[in-house]
Amino acid sequence: MKARLGIFGVTGWKNSGKTRMVANLVREFTARGLKVSTVKHAHHSFDVDQEGRDSWQHRQAGASEVALVSRNRWALMHELRKEKEPSLDDILARLSPCDLVIIEGYKREDHPKIEMIRETQTPRPASDPMLWREDPSIVLIGSAAKMDECPLPRLDPDQVSDIADFILAWLEKARSDAAE
Known part of the structure; x- marks a missing residue:
């Protein structure tokens, strides 16, 4: 991993506010002068290409990787073609x-994570338990809901600056603990 400060995750069940939180954190951290990258895991099939385009035709012809480059951005598409999904570390x-x-x-x-929980999601049905109960890597709850039973710190998702401060402090402490 080539991140100077480290990695931090945003997790939760569907429609819990994960994407909104990631976008807000990216805005907050870049406004503070940090260079931020993101990784999004999708459980569904997706395509960043468009059917019929040149790059799409390259992939359909059997190319394992296609780089699409312009003066504004570039993308590298890798077709798994029966390979297993790469790990997060990869x-x-x-x-x-x-x-x-x-x-x-x-x-x-x-990896350290914030679990997003919408107020309307508490209490969760047994089929979707709160992740923090089983996952010790969740170190913060992002929720406006009152959660007396949860021992973890909780911040309202609208307090993005406070959440960013928490993340930076947590990563710094983890780095200093690892150095000892």
Whole structure:
């Protein structure tokens, strides 16, 4: 991993506010002068290409990787073609150096995370338990709901600056603890 400060995840069940939180954190951290990268795990099939375009035709012809480049951005599409999905570590190793990587999803991976819980999601049905109960890598709850039973710190999702401060302090403490 090439992130100077480290990685921090945003997790939770569907429609819990994960994407909104990631976007807000990216805005907050970049406004503070940090270079931020993100990784989003999708449980569904997706395509960043458009049917019929030249790059799409390259992939359909069998190319395993297609780089699409312009003066504004570039993208590298890799077709798995029966290969297994790459691990989070494999993806992190491909990122360019940055200050911070924010990960959306990957709820079963072992990196520090904030669990997003909408007020209307508490209490959760037994089929969707609160993740913090089983995942020791969740270190913060993002929720406006009152959660007396939860021992973790909780911040309202609208307090993005406070959440960013918490993340930076947590990563700094983890780095200093690891150095000891």
